[in-house]
Every structure is written in C-alpha cells, then in structure tokens.
Amino acid sequence: MSKLKRQLLAGPYILWMAGFILLPIAMVLYYAFTTTSGSFTFLNVTSITFSVHLKALALSLKLALLCTIICLVLSYPLAMILNHMKTKSQGFIVFIFILPMWMNFMLRILAWRMLLSNNGIINSLLGTLGLPAIDILNTPTAVVFCMVYDFLPFMILPIYNAMTRIQTDIIEAAKDLGAGNITIFFKITVPLTMSGVISGIIMVFVPALTSFAISDLLGGGKVLLIGNVIEQAFMQEYNWNLGSGLSFVLMIFVIASMALMNSRGDDQGAGVL
Amino acid sequence: MIRKSAERVYLFLIFLFLYLPIGVLIVLSFNNSKSKVVWGGFTLNWYKKLFSNSAVMEAFYTTIFISLASAAIATLLGVLAALGIDAMKKHGQAVMLGATNIPLLNADIVTGISMMLLFVRFTRLGMNTVLIAHITFNIPYVILNVLPKLKQSSHTAYEAALDLGATPLYAFRKIVWPQILPGVLSGFLMAMTMSLDDFSVTYFTKGAGINTLSTIIYTEMRKGIRPEMYALSTILFLIAFILLLFMNFGPTARKEIQL
Amino acid sequence: MKKKLLCVLAILMLFCFFSGCGQKNSSNTLIVLNYGKYIDPEILEIFEEETGIKVEYEEYITPENMYTKYKAGAIDYDLICTSDYMIEKLIQENEVSELNYENIPLVENLEQTYFDFSKSFDPENKYTLPYFFGTVGILYNKEIVDESKVNSWDILWDEDYSGQIIMADSVRDSFMVAQKRLGFSLNTTDEAELRAAQKLLIQQKPLVYSYLVDEAQDEIVAENAAMAVVYSGEAGYALEFNDKLAFTVPKEGSNMWIDCWFIPQRAKHTENAEKFLNFLCRKDIAMMNFEYVYYATPNTQVKDALDPKLQENPTIFPPTEILENCEVLKSLDDEATMKYNLYWKEIKSAD
Numbered sequence: 001m002s003k004l005k006r007q008l009l010a011g012p013y014i015l016w017m018a019g020f021i022l023l024p025i026a027m028v029l030y031y032a033f034t035t036t037s038g039s040f041t042f043l044n045v046t047s048i049t050f051s052v053h054l055k056a057l058a059l060s061l062k063l064a065l066l067c068t069i070i071c072l073v074l075s076y077p078l079a080m081i082l083n084h085m086k087t088k089s090q091g092f093i094v095f096i097f098i099l100p101m102w103m104n105f106m107l108r109i110l111a112w113r114m115l116l117s118n119n120g121i122i123n124s125l126l127g128t129l130g131l132p133a134i135d136i137l138n139t140p141t142a143v144v145f146c147m148v149y150d151f152l153p154f155m156i157l158p159i160y161n162a163m164t165r166i167q168t169d170i171i172e173a174a175k176d177l178g179a180g181n182i183t184i185f186f187k188i189t190v191p192l193t194m195s196g197v198i199s200g201i202i203m204v205f206v207p208a209l210t211s212f213a214i215s216d217l218l219g220g221g222k223v224l225l226i227g228n229v230i231e232q233a234f235m236q237e238y239n240w241n242l243g244s245g246l247s248f249v250l251m252i253f254v255i256a257s258m259a260l261m262n263s264r265g266d267d268q269g270a271g272v273l
Numbered sequence: 274m275i276r277k278s279a280e281r282v283y284l285f286l287i288f289l290f291l292y293l294p295i296g297v298l299i300v301l302s303f304n305n306s307k308s309k310v311v312w313g314g315f316t317l318n319w320y321k322k323l324f325s326n327s328a329v330m331e332a333f334y335t336t337i338f339i340s341l342a343s344a345a346i347a348t349l350l351g352v353l354a355a356l357g358i359d360a361m362k363k364h365g366q367a368v369m370l371g372a373t374n375i376p377l378l379n380a381d382i383v384t385g386i387s388m389m390l391l392f393v394r395f396t397r398l399g400m401n402t403v404l405i406a407h408i409t410f411n412i413p414y415v416i417l418n419v420l421p422k423l424k425q426s427s428h429t430a431y432e433a434a435l436d437l438g439a440t441p442l443y444a445f446r447k448i449v450w451p452q453i454l455p456g457v458l459s460g461f462l463m464a465m466t467m468s469l470d471d472f473s474v475t476y477f478t479k480g481a482g483i484n485t486l487s488t489i490i491y492t493e494m495r496k497g498i499r500p501e502m503y504a505l506s507t508i509l510f511l512i513a514f515i516l517l518l519f520m521n522f523g524p525t526a527r528k529e530i531q532l
Numbered sequence: 533m534k535k536k537l538l539c540v541l542a543i544l545m546l547f548c549f550f551s552g553c554g555q556k557n558s559s560n561t562l563i564v565l566n567y568g569k570y571i572d573p574e575i576l577e578i579f580e581e582e583t584g585i586k587v588e589y590e591e592y593i594t595p596e597n598m599y600t601k602y603k604a605g606a607i608d609y610d611l612i613c614t615s616d617y618m619i620e621k622l623i624q625e626n627e628v629s630e631l632n633y634e635n636i637p638l639v640e641n642l643e644q645t646y647f648d649f650s651k652s653f654d655p656e657n658k659y660t661l662p663y664f665f666g667t668v669g670i671l672y673n674k675e676i677v678d679e680s681k682v683n684s685w686d687i688l689w690d691e692d693y694s695g696q697i698i699m700a701d702s703v704r705d706s707f708m709v710a711q712k713r714l715g716f717s718l719n720t721t722d723e724a725e726l727r728a729a730q731k732l733l734i735q736q737k738p739l740v741y742s743y744l745v746d747e748a749q750d751e752i753v754a755e756n757a758a759m760a761v762v763y764s765g766e767a768g769y770a771l772e773f774n775d776k777l778a779f780t781v782p783k784e785g786s787n788m789w790i791d792c793w794f795i796p797q798r799a800k801h802t803e804n805a806e807k808f809l810n811f812l813c814r815k816d817i818a819m820m821n822f823e824y825v826y827y828a829t830p831n832t833q834v835k836d837a838l839d840p841k842l843q844e845n846p847t848i849f850p851p852t853e854i855l856e857n858c859e860v861l862k863s864l865d866d867e868a869t870m871k872y873n874l875y876w877k878e879i880k881s882a883d
Contacts, residue, residue: 008357009357102513237873
C-alpha cells in the first residue's frame with residue numbers, strides 16, 4: 001500500500017472526530033455565546049464572576065488540589081515500595097492496587113456513604129472504643145475522602161510505571177560514584193519519575209475538579225462544586241446557555257492548568273495510562 | 274529491618290483503605306437485616322431480590338452491550354486511524370494527535386454536555402447516542418495504545434515482504450499485525466474499562482428507560498440505599514476480580530497490559 | 533484488507549444501530565416520565581403483559597428536573613406525572629394535550645373533590661388526571677425531638693438539633709418552609725420577601741444535616757437524623773418501618789400539592805397513554821400502587837376498601853382542617869423562576 005493510500009485509513013476516524021468531537025464543542029461555544037433568543041452575548045461566560053459561581057469554582061479548586069496532593073503523597077512511597085519488591089510478587093501486588101478501580105465508580109461512592117453515615121460502621125466502631133463519633137458525611141471532607149479513594153489508582157499507576165522504567169544501572173553507577181540514598185532519590189528517582197507524576201496529577205486533578213456526582217451523593221446537597229452548578233444549569237434550571245458558558249470557562253481552566261503542568265515536565269500526556 | 278516492617282505497615286494501611294469499603298459491602302450483602310451495623314444472620318435474600326429486579330438486570334445487560342460494542346467499534350476505528358496516522362508526515366501526525374487528546378483531557382462533564390447538545394439538536398436520545406458517545410471517548414485510548422507499537426515495528430520488514438511479492442494484505446497480516454496485537458488488545462481492554470466505569474457521559478446522553486449500571490445506581494442512591502445494591506457490588510467485584518486475574522495471569526496478555 | 537475491514541465495520545455499525553432502533557421505533561411503546569419511587573414497578577410489568585405495550589420508564593427528582601427533560605425535546609414522552617405548579621406552567625406554554633375521557637372510562641373511580649382541587653391550575657379539568665395528593669410537613673423521631681415544639685417550623689432553626697435536620701432539596705419546597713415561617717405567601721415574587729426567606733435559609737444551613745428529596749425518609753427511618761421536611765405520603769410510609777417516628781404539619785401552614793398525569797403535545801403514542809391511565813384507575817391496580825407509594829389516593833374504590841383506621845390516618849389522608857391551612861404552589865414567570873434559582877444556588881454555596 002502506498003503511503004497516501006495508507007493515510008486514507010484514518011479517514012473514518014477523521015470524519016468521526018469532526019462529527020462527534022469538534023462539532024459538539026462548537027455547539028458548546030455556540031450556546032456559550034448566545035442568549036436564549038439566539039443573539040450574541042458574553043454574559044454566560046462572564047457570569048463566572050458571580051459570587052456564587054466563583055465560590056463554587058474556588059471550592060472545586062481547593063478540593064481538587066487537596067485530593068491531588070493527598071493522592072500524590074500516598075502514591076509516591078507506595079510506588080517506591082512496590083518497585084522494590086521482588087519481581088515475582090510484583091505483578092500480583094500491582095493487581096491488588098488496581099482492582100478496586102474496576103468496581104463501578106458509583107458503587108465506590110455508595111461504599112463510602114455507608115461507612116461514613118451517622119450510624120455507620122466507622123462511627124459504631126469508634127463508639128465501642130469509647131471515642132467520639134465523626135460527623136463528616138455531607139461535608140467537603142467526605143467529598144475529598146471519596147475523591148481520593150476513587151482516583152488514587154490513577155496516581156499510583158503512572159508513577160509506578162515510570163519507576164519501573166528507571167534502569168538499575170544508573171542507580172548502581174551513582175552508588176559507585178559515592179552518592180548517598182538521599183542524593184540518589186533527589187537527583188535520579190525524582191527527575192526520572194517526573195513524567196509519571198505529571199500524568200498522575202493530570203489524571204487526578206481534572207476529574208476531581210470537574211466531578212459532580214461525588215459531591216452530589218456525599219455532600220448532602222451542601223457542597224456546591226462548579227460541576228454541580230453546570231449540571232444544575234442543564235438538568236434543573238433549563239438554562240443551557242449559562243451551563244455552556246460555564247462549561248467553556250471550565251474547559252479553558254482545565255486546558256490552562258494542563259499546559260502549566262506539561263511545561264514543567266516531559267510531554268508524556270495520557271500515554272502513560 | 275525496621276524499614277521493611279514500616280513498608281509492610283504502609284502497604285497494609287493503603288490496602289485497608291482500598292478494600293475496607295468493599296469488604297463491608299460484601300459482608301452486608303449477606304446480612305439478614307436492613308441495618309448497616311447489626312448482623313442479623315446470613316441470607317441470600319438480597320441476591321434473589323437483585324435478580325428479580327428487572328430494571329437493574331436490564332441495566333446490567335445494557336452496560337455489557339455498550340462496553341463491548343463501543344470498545345469493538347472504537348478498536349476498529351482506532352487501529353485504522355493509527356495505521357493512517359503512522360503513514361502521515363510529522364506535521365499531520367501532530368495535528369491528529371492533538372485532536373485525539375481532546376476527549377482524553379477534556380472533563381467528562383463537558384464531553385457529555387457537548388454531545389448532548391449535538392444529539393438534542395439533530396436526533397433523539399436513545400441507546401445509539403450513548404453508544405456513539407462511548408465510542409468517541411474510547412477511540413483515543415486505542416490509538417494511544419496502538420501507535421507506539423506501530424512506531425516500534427520495523428517498516429523495513431514490511432517493505433521487504435512487499436518487494437518479495439507479498440500482497441499488502443498478506444504482509445500486513447504476517448508482519449505488522451503480530452507486532453501491534455498487544456497494543457490492540459490493551460487498547461480494547463482499556464476502552465472497555467473506561468466505558469464500564471463511565472457515569473457522566475452516559476448521564477447526559479441517555480434516552481428514556483435506558484440505563485447503565487452507573488446511572489441506575491445513581492438514581493437508586495438518590496432514592497435511598499437498598500441492600501440489593503450491596504449484592505450487586507459483590508457480584509461486580511467478583512467479576513472484576515476474575516477478569517483481571519485472567520488477564521494478568523492468563524495465557525495471552527502477560528506484561529503487555531498495564532491497566 | 534481494507535475491504536474486509538470496511539465490511540466488518542459496516543456490519544458492526546448496522547448491528548448496533550438495529551439493536552438500538554429495534555427498541556426505539558417499534559410503535560407499541562409508551563414512554564413514561566414520573567417522580568422517583570412513585571409507582572409500583574410490578575404494575576408496569578402487569579401492564580406490559582396485559583397489553584403487549586412496552587413501557588419505557590424514566591424517573592426524575594424535582595419538577596424543575598422534569599421540565600428540563602421535557603423541554604430538551606430529545607425524548608418524546610407520552611405520559612408525564614408532575615405537580616400542580618409545573619403543570620400550570622406547561623399548560624400556559626401550550627405543551628399539554630387535552631385528555632379524551634371517553635377513552636379513560638375508569639376515571640369515574642376518582643373522587644370529584646380532587647378534580648375540583650386541580651381546577652386551580654387546570655380550570656376546566658381538560659388536561660389532567662389526579663394521581664396522588666398530600667401536604668408537606670415534618671417527619672420526626674419522637675425520642676429525640678421535643679413534641680411540644682414540633683408544631684411550628686421554628687424547630688427547624690432550633691440549635692439544639694444542629695446536624696439533625698434534613699431539608700428538602702427542591703427550590704420551591706425549601707423556600708416554602710421559610711416563607712411560611714415568615715408568614716409570606718408561597719408564591720411571592722416580592723424581592724424583599726424572597727431575600728428575607730433566603731436569609732433565613734442561609735442562617736439555617738449550618739444546622740442542616742443534608743438536603744434530600746427521596747432519601748430523606750430513609751435517613752430518618754435509619755435514625756441518621758432526627759427530623760426531615762417530607763411529603764406526607766413519604767412520612768406515612770416511614771411510620772410503617774419505625775415506631776419512634778411521627779409526622780406533623782406545622783401550625784403556620786404548609787403546601788398542599790396534587791400530582792397529576794398529563795399527555796404532552798409531542799406524545800407519539802396517545803392511545804397507549806390513555807390505556808395506561810385507565811389501567812391506573814382500575815381498582816386492583818390502584819390498590820397495589822397505593823400500597824407501594826402510600827400517598828393519599830383520589831381513587832374512592834381504593835379508599836373505601838381500606839381498613840377504616842388507615843382511612844382516618846391523618847398522615848396519609850390529610851384532614852380538611854389541615855388542608856384549609858395550606859396553600860397551593862402557582863407557576864412563576866421566567867424572571868421569578870430565575871430569581872428563585874439564583875437565590876437557591878446562593879443558599880447552597882453559602883458557608
């Protein structure tokens with residue numbers, strides 16, 4: 001097959017992409033910049049500056065950052081430990097840590113809701129131990145908890161993958177040259193796993209920033225994230241223009257934060273997953 | 274020594290964090306009491322109730338159908354696209370890959386909403402719309418898995434085969450295909466996983482009476498939690514366990530599948 | 533290779549489209565949109581068996597949610613059940629078809645009183661068929677809540693019950709509580725009154741355990757919270773599961789609502805919809821449905837067959853003196869609706 005002919009194989013995909021990726025985004029843009037009657041406006045996009053929307057965005061950012069940091073702090077040592085294990089058991093251990101990811105997203109939320117409820121397992125355990133109960137269900141804390149639980153594997157995997165790719169020779173060489181463990185960690189391990197860390201951060205931060213289901217089900221209607229505002233604009237208020245305007249802002253926000261992250265490290269993108 | 278045990282403890286704690294909720298769900302699914310704390314004896318009642326709940330069972334079949342069909346179609350389109358992209362010049366490749374990344378990096382909610390806006394404008398929401406949406410967000414996973422394998426595969430062998438008189442199809446089957454097969458497989462699996470786990474996109478694109486497990490659990494949870502859901506969790510967990518076990522340690526996959 | 537692949541692709545696509553279309557386009561279906569937990573699912577199965585009509589059943593949580601789903605126009609619903617003020621809005625927008633009562637002979641089972649009630653939004657009873665009705669009140673746990681205080685909405689602002697209160701996660705219902713406490717009308721569009729109600733709700737937020745609709749009753753039964761603002765029927769249902777619970781409609785008054793079925797303009801299967809409505813009015817079916825939903829039914833055949841004690845249960849069948857103290861929600865114009873939505877969002881995002 002000639003090169004040109006082979007290029008044609010991408011044809012169906014290009015059509016598909018135009019129809020179902022670019023066109024839908026164009027629709028969002030159209031709604032974002034028009035009023036209900038169809039005339040041009042900036043109001044939907046600028047409505048992000050309404051205090052209620054800004055508040056929701058700020059809260060989303062805060063929770064997403066918190067979730068990302070917790071995931072990173074938990075995952076990095078875990079990936080190191082996994083990487084140091086004997087190769088035989090490694091596969092199995094990794095398997096153990098990604099298995100929960102295969103359970104339905106909603107069921108993982110359900111599990112936490114049940115554990116955290118006022119009369120749930122955790123509180124009755126605390127009760128029998130004579131400790132005070134924790135009331136975190138229906139608070140932002142519960143939302144972060146569940147986000148960490150949901151997205152942790154997305155952080156573990158890329159970091160772990162990046163670590164397994166570090167050649168032991170390099171570390172051996174460094175040791176021979178007299179580098180201590182700390183130096184090796186900061187001069188070799190960290191820089192070489194940076195790409196994994198960055199894809200991990202992206203894969204945790206984006207869904208955490210834009211989630212609406214978790215806050216809906218664990219926030220008791222008291223935690224309003226930007227995702228909830230958008231969902232409500234579409235599903236409750238029948239204000240698609242506003243919803244699209246805010247979606248557009250969110251899209252820009254995500255792209256900007258991603259560009260920021262990517263400029264800090266190797267361009268690894270989602271390829272690590 | 275101390276370090277070893279500290280590592281063990283750490284692993285165990287994370288393990289507990291990941292599995293405690295699932296463990297509790299499994300135990301409760303056999304609990305003969307509606308309470309979340311009191312053990313009321315062993316029962317299989319919730320399982321019976323689950324299987325007689327036609328809405329949940331239908332959602333289960335829909336989920337399987339959607340994930341298999343969307344992964345299959347996405348794999349087909351994705352493999353073709355990867356072959357095409359591989360043959361493109363550098364500039365073309367960059368453009369294509371950039372576009373491929375959009376649905377990957379875009380927020381689920383925006384993907385779902387943008388699709389909904391499109392569908393609402395031009396057609397009715399139904400099973401098709403969910404399927405199309407799933408295929409769309411699945412294709413990139415396939416491309417990103419197949420393309421690196423294509424890049425690694427040797428072009429010279431393929432060209433040599435052509436020179437020796439093999440038809441392009443034959444040369445493809447004998448030379449290129451075996452080399453990209455692991456990528457195709459892992460792309461397919463990843464697509465299936467993403468489709469199985471999706472909530473947001475389905476939520477916005479589904480038609481009346483069509484539910485996947487994610488959306489039906491969401492509506493059920495907003496009506497109050499019933500123990501049948503625990504039973505469902507247990508079953509899904511077991512399925513995932515067996516599937517993953519098979520993929521990780523089964524004959525075909527081995528190291529190739531990383532997710 | 534290419535040809536083969538294309539063939540496979542084509543076949544796969546066809547397969548998918550057929551499997552999708554097969555369900556959608558067959559003429560003998562009925563697309564129903566209803567509140568969550570608002571029909572016995574078994575009834576749908578019986579209906580499918582008896583008539584051979586396939587029911588595509590969809591649920592929603594709040595009337596606003598229903599309005600969006602309908603207005604999106606992406607699904608042609610044949611039959612929708614929703615509340616008074618939302619129906620009024622849709623009638624004003626010319627979205628509702630007239631019912632042909634000749635095709636729903638069993639409508640005679642429904643008590644005339646309720647048709648009179650519906651006249652507030654459907655003046656000639658042309659469009660709607662009453663389904664269930666009730667009030668909004670407080671479902672509470674007698675062991676925790678001081679019964680001498682529970683007869684007033686004030687208790688929902690009582691700091692003694694911080695973290696024990698469940699509010700309704702629905703704009704109009706939540707505003708109703710504050711409006712009644714302040715002595716305003718439920719349908720006020722006055723800026724100052726709305727702001728005052730909003731202020732009260734923001735004040736209340738720290739005390740609130742969660743904002744819920746359908747799950748509220750569940751949480752009270754499970755004793756995760758002490759009191760909740762719920763619809764009367766929900767309360768009646770909850771009382772069956774936990775003896776410690778009771779229900780009251782506060783003295784300041786409340787909202788009396790009536791949920792009705794209607795056939796929207798865009799319905800494609802009007803005949804099936806009428807069959808379904810008639811089916812719902814049938815005594816045995818209405819009875820089954822009542823036992824599942826547990827709201828006050830306008831079906832006299834069902835009510836008369838009930839245990840007299842149940843007939844007089846004030847939780848399920850609100851007595852007239854309570855109903856007289858209640859107000860019906862009216863539909864608001866777009867501007868007022870936007871205002872309510874924005875204020876509600878501000879409450880939800882308040883600290």
